[in-house]
Amino acid sequence: MKKIIKNGIIVTATDTFNADLLIDNGIICQIGTNLSEQGADVIDAKGCYLFPGGVDPHTHLEMPFGGTVTKDDFETGTIAAAFGGTTTIIDFCLTNKGEPLKDAIKTWHAKSNGRAVVDYGFHLMIGEVNEAVLNELPSVIEKEGITSFKVFMAYKNVLQADDETLFKTLIAAKDLGALVMVHAENGDVIDYLVKKALEGGKTEPIYHALTRPQVIEGEATARAATFTGLANSQLYVVHVTCADAAKAIADARNRGIEVWGETCPQYLVLDQTYLERPNFEGAKYVWSPPLREKWNQDALWSALKTGTLQTIGSDQCSFDFNGQKDLGKGDFSKIPNGGPMIEDRLSILFSEGVKKGRISLNQFVDITSTRAAKLFGLYPKKGTITVGVDADIVIFDPTVERTISAETHHMAVDYNAFEGMKVTGEPISVLSRGEFVVQDKKFVGTVGAGQYLKRAKYGKNYETVEDKTLSM
Ligand SMILES: NC(=O)NCCC(=O)O
Ligand SMILES: [Zn+2]
Ligand SMILES: [Zn+2]
Numbered sequence: 001m002k003k004i005i006k007n008g009i010i011v012t013a014t015d016t017f018n019a020d021l022l023i024d025n026g027i028i029c030q031i032g033t034n035l036s037e038q039g040a041d042v043i044d045a046k047g048c049y050l051f052p053g054g055v056d057p058h059t060h061l062e063m064p065f066g067g068t069v070t071k072d073d074f075e076t077g078t079i080a081a082a083f084g085g086t087t088t089i090i091d092f093c094l095t096n097k098g099e100p101l102k103d104a105i106k107t108w109h110a111k112s113n114g115r116a117v118v119d120y121g122f123h124l125m126i127g128e129v130n131e132a133v134l135n136e137l138p139s140v141i142e143k144e145g146i147t148s149f150k151v152f153m154a155y156k157n158v159l160q161a162d163d164e165t166l167f168k169t170l171i172a173a174k175d176l177g178a179l180v181m182v183h184a185e186n187g188d189v190i191d192y193l194v195k196k197a198l199e200g201g202k203t204e205p206i207y208h209a210l211t212r213p214q215v216i217e218g219e220a221t222a223r224a225a226t227f228t229g230l231a232n233s234q235l236y237v238v239h240v241t242c243a244d245a246a247k248a249i250a251d252a253r254n255r256g257i258e259v260w261g262e263t264c265p266q267y268l269v270l271d272q273t274y275l276e277r278p279n280f281e282g283a284k285y286v287w288s289p290p291l292r293e294k295w296n297q298d299a300l301w302s303a304l305k306t307g308t309l310q311t312i313g314s315d316q317c318s319f320d321f322n323g324q325k326d327l328g329k330g331d332f333s334k335i336p337n338g339g340p341m342i343e344d345r346l347s348i349l350f351s352e353g354v355k356k357g358r359i360s361l362n363q364f365v366d367i368t369s370t371r372a373a374k375l376f377g378l379y380p381k382k383g384t385i386t387v388g389v390d391a392d393i394v395i396f397d398p399t400v401e402r403t404i405s406a407e408t409h410h411m412a413v414d415y416n417a418f419e420g421m422k423v424t425g426e427p428i429s430v431l432s433r434g435e436f437v438v439q440d441k442k443f444v445g446t447v448g449a450g451q452y453l454k455r456a457k458y459g460k461n462y463e464t465v466e467d468k469t470l471s472m
Contacts, residue, residue, distance in 0.1 A: 003434060004037055008045030008395065012052065012384050013366035021050060023391040026433035031387055045395045048428060051365055052385050053087025053118070053392030054346050055372040058238055058262060058313025061091050062111045066336035067327060071318045074115035075447055076412040077342055082118050082437040082445060083410045084343035085427035086314075087392040088373070088382045088453070092150055093122040094159075101136045105144055109452070116450030118432045119392075121376070123148040123181060127161050129168035141176055145454020147377045148179045148236070153220045154187035154288060166224060170233035177457030179260075179375060180228070181236045184220035184245060185212060185289050194333050205282030206275040208332045209290035217289045218244025225252035225259045234258040234458060236375065239315050241267045241289045243299035250308045260375060261309040263300050265341055265348040266291065266417060283325040284415050287315070288337045301358045310371045312349055316342035318413040340411040344404060344418055346394070351423035355398075377455035391434040400426040410443075 003023040010019050010031070022030035022040065059081075062073040072080065074091075081089055093108040095101060101124065108122050124140060126133065126149045140146050151166045152159040161169075166182065173180045193211040202210075221237055225248060228235040240246055240263045252259045266287060271294040274285035285291055303309040317338025319325050328335025346368050353359040359367065373383025380389050404418040430438040437445035 002040035003043060004035060004040040005043045005045050005050060005393065008048050008050040010050045010385050011361055011365050013362055013370040016361060023434040026391055028385060028387055028389055028391045047397065047399070049396045049398055050385065051085065051394040051396055052369045052383055053394055053430065053432065054085045055088045055369045055378065055383055056081060056086045056314050056342060056345060057090045057311060057372040057376055058315050059089045059091045059342060060317040060338065063094065063317065065317065065338065066334065068319060068324050068336055070338065071320055071324065071412045072316065072340065074112040077316060078116040078118045078120065078450055079443060079445070080343040080410040082430050083427065085346040085394040085396065085430055086342065087118045087430060087432045088120065088378065089118065090121045090123055090376055093124050095125045095127055097128050101133065101140055114448040117437055117445040117447055118450045119453050120450055121453040121455050122146050123150050125150045126165065126169045127159065129165050129172065134172060137172055137176055141178060141457065147177065147455045147457050148181055149173055150181040152183045153224065154183055154185035154190060156187040156191040160187040167227045167231060170227055170231035174231055174233035177459065179234050179236050179458040181238050182224045183239070184217060184224050184237050186216040186220045189216050198331065198333065203330050203332055205280065205286055205332050205335060208286045208335065209272050209275050212288065212290050214242040214244045214292055217242055218248050221245040221248035225249065225257055228259060229255065229257040236260040236262065238262050238313060239264050239289060240309055242292045242296045246299050246303040246308055253308065262311040262313045263304065263309050264313055264315045265345055266339065268297055268300055269348060269352055270417065280326065280329055283328055283335045284321055284339065284417060286335045286337055287339060304367060305359055310367065312345060312367050314341035314345045316340065318411055320414045322414055339417045340413045341417070343409050343411055346427065347423045347425060348418070350425040355424050377457060378453060391431055393431045394427050395429040396425060397428050398425045400424070402426055
């Protein structure tokens with residue numbers, strides 16, 4: 001059945017205009033004024049923006065971590081994503097040393113197949129680079145369409161890879177056409193600082209932040225960028241939290257090194273003092289890298305505005321406060337790291353970013369959708385509104401005022417990190433490949449309708465793919 005969305009304001013990364021949008025067979029087939037309604041379901045989007053569905057390049061669904069497993073899985077996580085206006089996610093497939101990569105990928109397919117309500121892809125963690133890994137990587141790219149590799153520079157003795165592994169991954173990625181992603185913190189220094197803190201009886205959540213100072217995020221970011229330049233490769237730094245790391249990215253880019261940067265909603269809005277909340281409440285705000293002193297937020301907004309940082313990921317990694325975060329009572333190093341963020345990513349960026357004049361409306365679309373689609377080989381199928389692409393559309397009311405709360409969110413966790421925060425703007429209806437997943441704020445999607453996305457190689461013409469001329 002055809003659908004026609006009328007009276008909305010279409011917003012892309014470059015344009016804002018009034019037009020109707022005709023959808024057939026899951027694809028946007030016409031954009032223009034006074035399009036014929038014949039044979040189509042008419043959707044009135046008066047007063048609303050039509051954004052391309054959000055692309056969240058950073059999620060951890062059903063991920064084992066810190067002796068437990070994240071609360072949101074591919075079903076609850078993607079339902080929450082859809083409510084928040086995200087129609088594509090890219091999740092991190094973890095690997096174990098010595099295990100064939102294809103087995104790790106199979107595990108991630110088993111978690112997601114038949115569960116997701118919106119489309120999804122995988123990044124692949126690289127923990128070691130040896131003959132076996134190098135032999136498998138071409139098929140990871142060609143067969144699985146996984147064109148981004150993740151290296152952790154922190155989480156010593158768990159996920160952390162050494163510099164040699166990072167450097168070899170950058171070299172392999174360059175040859176294969178993949179983008180290397182890093183969690184940039186100096187895991188060795190952190191490990192030492194954590195041990196010293198615990199020996200000194202410093203066990204409260206705030207010491208999580210104090211043992212991970214921002215200079216070592218800056219140091220690791222600069223180190224990864226240096227290796228990237230040496231390998232003539234390409235790098236994407238996930239969850240940038242602070243001025244030091246943003247500066248390291250800006251410096252590298254100024255030297256012509258291909259480095260991209262992502263931040264997350266929590267670093268733009270929350271700060272280190274949240275970890276000092278009494279009754280162990282600070283544990284709710286334990287992320288790695290940690291929340292920073294408030295002044296860093298201006299540096300992050302400015303980096304988004306000027307293009308030093310290009311994307312926003314949710315880093316969705318949710319654990320209940322009761323029963324999971326409390327594994328770290330009496331020892332902050334045992335608090336599972338991460339938080340629920342997948343649902344509020346667009347709302348926070350719109351309300352705090354666009355509404356407060358920190359970024360433009362078109363930048364909002366670029367940051368939440370288009371740029372990630374381009375960097376991760378999904379553009380233009382995902383990440384824009386133009387003729388011939390997937391009809392992933394968010395009907396967004398920019399005037400609605402609401403208060404974020406765990407009472408009303410759709411994530412499976414027992415708290416929301418933004419509890420009580422007032423935001424302006426909300427997705428009203430969300431379509432994935434032309435089908436409503438959320439309609440008038442109600443879930444109407446189908447569990448399992450989300451499709452696995454094989455992605456194109458890094459840089460594959462993404463800057464030269466132009467939006468087709470709009471038929472007005
Ligand atoms: N960020 C975080 O604290 N948890 C998720 C895992 C990661 O991205 O490092
Ligand atoms: Zn990380
Ligand atoms: Zn993460």
